[in-house]
Amino acid sequence: MKELLNQVLKEIKPSEEERELVESIKREVEGISKEIIAVFDYDVEPYFVGSLAKDTYLSGDHDIDLFLAFPLEVPLSELREKGLELAKAIGEKLGKYEIAYAEHPYVRAFYRGFKVDLVPCYSVRNWRDVRTAVDRSILHTEWVLKHLNGRNDEVRLLKKFFKGINVYGSEIYVKGFSGYLTELLIIKYGSFLDVLENHEFMLRQKIIDLEGWLKKEPEVAMKTVKREADADVPLIIIDPVDPRRNVASALSWEKFGIFYFKAKQFLEKPSREFFFPRQKQKRDYKKLLRKKETKLVTLLFEKPDLIDDLLLPQLEKSAKGFMKALELRGFKVFEAHWGYKNKAFIMLEVDRTEKPRIGIKPGPEFFTERGLRFYSKNQKVWIRGKRLYSEKVVEESIVDAIRELLEKNQVSLGKQIKEHITQADILINFVPPELSDEAYLFLSREKWNLKG
Amino acid sequence: MKELLNQVLKEIKPSEEERELVESIKREVEGISKEIIAVFDYDVEPYFVGSLAKDTYLSGDHDIDLFLAFPLEVPLSELREKGLELAKAIGEKLGKYEIAYAEHPYVRAFYRGFKVDLVPCYSVRNWRDVRTAVDRSILHTEWVLKHLNGRNDEVRLLKKFFKGINVYGSEIYVKGFSGYLTELLIIKYGSFLDVLENHEFMLRQKIIDLEGWLKKEPEVAMKTVKREADADVPLIIIDPVDPRRNVASALSWEKFGIFYFKAKQFLEKPSREFFFPRQKQKRDYKKLLRKKETKLVTLLFEKPDLIDDLLLPQLEKSAKGFMKALELRGFKVFEAHWGYKNKAFIMLEVDRTEKPRIGIKPGPEFFTERGLRFYSKNQKVWIRGKRLYSEKVVEESIVDAIRELLEKNQVSLGKQIKEHITQADILINFVPPELSDEAYLFLSREKWNLKG
Incomplete structure (x- = not known):
């Protein structure tokens, strides 16, 4: 086991050269930022946050997050305006940049091959000051740096494990473990193996309170616990820097469940494949369809120009809408799958494509x-x-049924992709070559199979 | 119209010769009966009842009903025993006979080609004396003879119409109009055409009280009305000879509904086909199956040795049991049909015979x-x-599903035919030649089509 983990670590830990490169880039970005801030004469402090700042990043995985902290006295509208202006100026100086949108706009710049996110925020000293969603990041970085005690490599192993089993990321379309959550688990349980061994215990214990908020701020912390328990989340990890927040609030039962079984499997039979999964074997989906005697219906349409955070949830909603509507029309829908390659798609596995007349x-x-x-x-x-x-x-074919559902507006679809879906091609038992692997992984359930 | 009805009447009214034959047979039967009664020295009076006694029989349709009325003082067990003994003796004298069973046993004899039912009963003078189900027959005969006032031919027309549209008979497996009910409708509305014209009105009026029981015996009659209204029957016709009884209690909504639409059709476009229906055209059921894209599943089994009154309701129950059980198993059952020729059968029209694996x-x-x-x-x-x-x-074929339902006892079947059904052959999209017409009439719905 020890040998295996050392071997994995060797592959994922940044080398001295890589580390030096990262540090020199950071210094340059910091220098340029300070220079521009001086030009603007703003009372702004630049802070590095994220895995690079905490030294928990994986080799080759180094996006820079530079937060531009404004004093609390600045009104929010002014922060947005001045912050964007400042970030744009820094971006321009760094080279290429684009504007991205989260709770408020920020700048994504590119500098010597590194992605640099320049994010305006407030300079908060504790949770009571927090005014925007990004304000906690500086506090998170400080807290982790203070408590990690050199267990950085354990974080790297756990992060890589999460990535390998496909549960890493807190985005709405992933609903997995965030980087910060990974760090907190290591701080809580001590090491990569300890976290895995506690896969069952942490679910039973449910609540992790590293900063002792339940004692220090019982009212606020209990409110958080109650709210999250009501929402029926798998874990409640009270944010060490903010008792109002559950760090694991975006973690789904499904992703936790995958971790749960993969931890069991790994402890029973450790292998490097958990960290570096082999591509799942893809076979002929058409043969599989014949064997299963089910049918594959694929809606194929122009990929709407939306970021994943918006697109994937809307695809999910639409796929589930079709499942429900088609069931009501007498077609049994076994499972649904969605995503995009060149085009966006929704796949439905159904019992039949024709109904009696x-x-x-x-x-x-x-x-x-x-x-x-x-x-x-x-x-x-x-x-x-x-x-x-x-x-x-009655309608004969599932194609007619889908067309009619779309025409009569009888299926619940994602708002911003509705128009695209209405124009979809409907393919029966056939997908374009670029989707044939997706079709196989879906129909074989290997996409989700815990034992796959 | 008048000409049409005269023409029909000519065909259905017994001729003078037929009438004379019937009368002479009746006299002979009466003579023999009185002779035997005298030998037994019982205090029994023979009465002719039914359509022959009331002169409302159709040509060629002359079963003789001779009731043997015992004094009320005779206990029921003695009436049963002595009555059967007496009836058997008369039957023996008449020639061939057999014993049949209703509420109590009676004798069915055959004399010069006529069927003669010899039924022991009590000699009752009014409804308060009635002790067995057959005791009212003598009162019915007397009441009709008193009130019919020469409208016998109108009864014949209505009876033939009911037979033609297949709603005649009060047996449990028919649930249509009895002979007595036919006579009461003529007495109520005056003529064949008047009854037809009142097809809508009689449903709205609901209650027919020819003898004024609601005034003479309000408590008893209201109890009857309430009970029958609760049972949600289409018509409540208080028996002129017994305020406790609804003459139409066995009439189903379905049979009344057929009469309802056929009356409309006849008044709109009179034709002799209502009285003498042409055989429905039978076509190729296999072609029809291909066109409908549905499947026919037939259970074929030994006809149990039961009278229709028992067999047909149990077939109905079993067919409905299969409909329900198969729906739960994921097969859509559109309609069911049952009956017997050489063998008994249950036919089910389903959406498919195979389910995905x-x-x-x-x-x-x-x-x-x-x-x-x-x-x-x-x-x-x-x-x-x-x-x-x-x-x-999951199971693949409907044949397996049916076998499993039978094995696991998961389908509600008629008690006395269960064993037979368990041994049934299950035929898919094929029936033996003797059932091919049945299959066509079922699948085409011509069997029930009101417009057929």
């Missing part, structure tokens, strides 16, 4: 006005109990 | 004991929310 149509009671109309309108009419019945022609 | 199997929450067992037991496992999921193989 006829259906029984129940009518009103025979002795009513409506009964007489039903009687006149239909060619074949009979009585069961008091009601009239007839046969109606 | 796989199904999604939801498991327990992943962090539980049961979750771990589910995880170990299954080859492919993934998480949705907190729960584990896997795929399972």
Whole structure:
């Protein structure tokens, strides 16, 4: 085990040369920033945050986060305006840059092959000062630096493990473990192996309170615990720098569950594949379809020009909308899958693509006005109990059903991708070559299989 | 119209010769009965009842009902014993006979080509004396003879119309109009055409009280009305000879509904086909199946040795049991049909006979004991929310599904035909030649089509 972990560490830990390069770049970026700040004559302090600042980054994985901290006296609107202006000026000096949007706009610059995010924020000293979502980052960095006690490599192992089993990242479309959460778990349990060994215990214990907020600020902290417990999250890790926040609030049961089983598997049979997963074997999805005797329906449409944070949740919503609507129409939908390559797609595995042409149509009671109309309108009419019945022609193919659902607006779709989906091609038991691996991984469930 | 009805009447009214034959047979039967009664020295009076006694029978349709009325003082057990003894003796004298069973046993004899039912009963003078279900028959006959006032031919027309549209008979497996009910409708509305014209009105009026029981015996009659209204029957016709009884209590909404629409159709476009229906055209059921893209499943089994009154309701119950059970198993059952020719059958029209091989199997929450067992037991496992999921193989064919339902006793079947059904052959999209017309009439719905 020890040998295995050392071997992995050798591959993921930045070398001395890499480390020196990173430091020199950081110094240069800091120099340029200070220079520009002086030109603007703003009362702003630049701070490095994130994994580079905490020295928990993986080799080759070094995006720079430079936060521009304004005094608390500056009003928010002014911070937004001045902050962006300042960041743009620094970006310009660094070279290429673009404007990106989160809670407020920031600048993403590129400098000597490094991505540099320049983010305006408030200079807060504690949680009571926090005014925007990014303000805590400086506090996080300070807290981790103070408590990590040289266990940086343990963080690297855990981070790489999370990445390997595909549960790393707190983005809304990942709902996994964030970098900060990874660091806190190491600080809590001591080492990579300790975290894995506590996979069951942490779920039962549920609450992690590293800073003792439940004693120091019982009212605030209990409110957080109660809120998160009500939301039924797998873990409640009270933020050491802010008792109002659960660091693991974005962690889904699914991602925690994958970690849960992968930890078990790793402890039972350690292997480097958990860190460096082999590409899952892809086979012929068409053969698989024939074997399973199910059908694959794929909606293929122009990828909307949206960031993943927006696009993927809307694809998920739309896929689930189709599942529900098609079930109501008499098609059994076993599973759904979504994503994009060149184009965006929603795949549905269904029991059949054709339904029988006829259906029984129940009518009103025979002795009513409506009964007489039903009687006149239909060619074949009979009585069961008091009601009239007839046969109606129902839609035959799932393609027609989907078209009709879209036309009649009877399926719940993501707002910003609705238009694109309406224009989708609908493919039956066939996908373009670029999606054939996706189709195989989906239909075989290898995409999600815990034992895969 | 008048000409049409005269024409029909000519065909259905017994000729003078037929009438004379019937009368002479009746006299002979009466003579023989009185002779035997005298030999036994019982205090029994023979009464002719039914359509022959009331002169409302159709040509060629003359079963003789001779009731043997015992004094009220005779205890029921003695009436049963002595009555059967007496009826058997008369039957022997008449020639061939057999014993039949209703509320109590009676004798069915055959004399010069006529069927003669010899039924022991009590000699009752009014409803308060009624002790067995057949005791009212003598009162019915007397009441009709007193009130019919020569409208016998109108009864014949209505009876033939009911037979033609297949709603005649009060047997449990018909649930239509009885002979007595037919006579009462003519007495109430005056003529065949008047009854038809009142098809809507009689449903709205609901209650027919020819003998004024609601005034003479308000408490008893209201109890009857309330009971029948609660049972939600289409018509309440208080028996002129017994305020406790609804003459139409066995009439189903379905049979009334057929009458309702056929009356409309006849008044709009009178034709002799209502009285003498042409055989419905039968076509190729296999072609129809291909066109409808549905499937026909037929259970074929030995006809149990039961009278229709018992067999048909149990077939209905079993067919409905299969509909329900198969729906729960994921097969859509559009309609069911049952009956017998040489063998008994249950036909089911379904959407498909094969289901996809796989199904999604939801498991327990992943962090539980049961979750771990589910995880170990299954080859492919993934998480949705907190729960584990896997795929399972599900039964493929409806034949297997039916066999399993029967084996596991998971389908509600008629008690006395259960054994037979368990031994049934299951035929898919094919029936033996003797059932091909049945299959066509079922699948085309011509069997029930009000416009057929």
